[in-house]
Amino acid sequence: MPDITSSLFWIAVLQIIAIDIMLGGDNAVVIALACRKLPPDLRNKGIFWGVMGAIVLRVVLIFFALQLLALPYLKIVGGLLLLWIGVKLLIPDDDEHDGIDGGTTLFAAIKTIIVADAVMSLDNVIAVAGASHGSIVLVTFGILVSIPIVVWGSKLVLTLMDRLPIVITLGAALLGWIAGGMLLTDPVMPESVAKSVPYAHYVFAAIGSILVVTIGKVMASRQAAGKPHDVTAKSTDQ
Amino acid sequence: MTEMHHMDTTTQWVVPFDGSEHAIRALALAINEAKERHTQPKLLVLNVQLPLSADVSRFIDGKTIDDFHREAGEKALASSKDLLDASGVAHTLHILVGPVAHTIASFAATQHCSMIIMGTRGHTSVTGLIMGSVTTRLLHETTLPVLLTK
Numbered sequence: 001m002p003d004i005t006s007s008l009f010w011i012a013v014l015q016i017i018a019i020d021i022m023l024g025g026d027n028a029v030v031i032a033l034a035c036r037k038l039p040p041d042l043r044n045k046g047i048f049w050g051v052m053g054a055i056v057l058r059v060v061l062i063f064f065a066l067q068l069l070a071l072p073y074l075k076i077v078g079g080l081l082l083l084w085i086g087v088k089l090l091i092p093d094d095d096e097h098d099g100i101d102g103g104t105t106l107f108a109a110i111k112t113i114i115v116a117d118a119v120m121s122l123d124n125v126i127a128v129a130g131a132s133h134g135s136i137v138l139v140t141f142g143i144l145v146s147i148p149i150v151v152w153g154s155k156l157v158l159t160l161m162d163r164l165p166i167v168i169t170l171g172a173a174l175l176g177w178i179a180g181g182m183l184l185t186d187p188v189m190p191e192s193v194a195k196s197v198p199y200a201h202y203v204f205a206a207i208g209s210i211l212v213v214t215i216g217k218v219m220a221s222r223q224a225a226g227k228p229h230d231v232t233a234k235s236t237d238q
Numbered sequence: 239m240t241e242m243h244h245m246d247t248t249t250q251w252v253v254p255f256d257g258s259e260h261a262i263r264a265l266a267l268a269i270n271e272a273k274e275r276h277t278q279p280k281l282l283v284l285n286v287q288l289p290l291s292a293d294v295s296r297f298i299d300g301k302t303i304d305d306f307h308r309e310a311g312e313k314a315l316a317s318s319k320d321l322l323d324a325s326g327v328a329h330t331l332h333i334l335v336g337p338v339a340h341t342i343a344s345f346a347a348t349q350h351c352s353m354i355i356m357g358t359r360g361h362t363s364v365t366g367l368i369m370g371s372v373t374t375r376l377l378h379e380t381t382l383p384v385l386l387t388k
Contacts, residue, residue: 026293033298033306116297158288162338163372228336228344231287231308 009138015131015174016142021157022089022171023124024149027054027117034112042106050113051151057114058121058146062139065129072187078126079182083212085123086175089168090216092223130178133185172216173209180208248328249279250351254342256285257314260357264387265318268355269325271385281329282349283318285311286341307335339375346382355385 003009031054035046068074124146132138149157161168184194184204194200253268255261265283272279287307295303311333322329334341346354358373377384 026291029290029294030297033294033302036302036306112297116293119296120293158290162288228286228334228341229289230332230334231304231311232331232333233308233312 012131012138016128017145018174019127020146020149024146026120028151030116031113034109038109046106046109049110053114054117055147057117058143061121061125062129065125066134069129075182075186079179082126082130082175082179086172086212087216089172091220127175127178130182169213172212176208176212177205180205250282250349251279251353251355252282252284252346252351254356255283255315255318257317260359264355264357265321267387269327272327278327281327282332283329284332284345285314286338287311287335289335308333338372339379342376343379346380353383358386358388
């Protein structure tokens with residue numbers, strides 16, 4: 001049982017909430033869109049099973065992530081992945097993926113939702129596993145917080161990011177911070193590294209943050225701002 | 239998007255519209271201002287939808303996403319219809335997807351509009367500092383005059 005009076009515990013709690021907000025909103029949109037083409041009587045069923053699937057998948061993934069992160073080298077892999085996830089957050093995505101067709105059957109919709117959930121939960125899971133330092137209480141808390149965000153949060157998150165783009169930068173910096181800490185705490189990292197640098201954890205975390213924000217900003221500046229996309233129906237364009 | 243603008247010499251004003259009361263007040267003002275003018279300008283009523291992330295478009299086809307944006311945009315624009323139809327002022331409705339401030343500015347430029355008329359939320363200075371940034375950013379991004387209403 002972690003010490004809930006310690007400030008470290010509450011910092012981890014805040015980090016997990018921030019991660020859930022940054023990396024949790026897309027699932028709800030995919031669920032809603034995958035179920036759009038379903039007949040109305042099946043739509044709620046699709047949304048319900050989609051959300052359930054998303055939550056169960058997240059629990060399973062995070063359980064595996066915690067086991068894996070205890071193995072040598074895997075925190076280094078996780079930390080590097082997390083650095084990349086942070087950088088990606090800062091690059092506006094301009095490339096048009098042509099998504100798989102939503103499908104009009106309940107089965108097709110649920111399949112789309114589950115595949116999307118598995119891929120999109122992965123970054124969230126790695127980040128939460130990193131921020132929780134293996135504490136099962138914190139992990140459970142992270143999952144509970146992410147559920148309402150998965151279900152209702154996306155519109156709020158999109159608006160927040162449009163109004164306050166600095167939120168994205170702060171989120172990326174946080175991911176870099178956690179990644180830096182993960183790299184340092186891998187079992188293969190010799191203890192002399194942590195001991196030779198004063199405040200090694202903070203130094204590594206800060207370097208992670210700076211690295212992510214710098215690389216992200218440089219890559220983002222090379223990419224032209226996306227062109228607004230017109231979706232006006234012909235009939236309203238009198 | 240209309241390809242007619244180069245032969246169209248009427249003055250055009252952009253009215254960003256999100257369906258809120260502020261937007262309705264701004265539209266009412268735009269209509270009144272338009273009626274006052276000797277040659278009536280045309281109102282381009284624009285609803286901006288926020289883009290979804292690339293993670294979403296990887297799993298959902300583009301047409302479904304466009305339909306989703308269009309539906310949300312039409313819902314937001316619905317409350318502008320009565321006002322516009324009753325006014326008799328020439329107008330078109332537009333739904334664009336993009337970051338709000340940038341989209342309004344670039345739409346106004348490509349459509350050769352001469353003014354932007356929009357509502358602000360009327361925040362106090364502190365909340366305005368945090369939340370009022372769509373207006374602030376629009377002022378940075380456009381060279382056109384912007385008429386703000388409260």
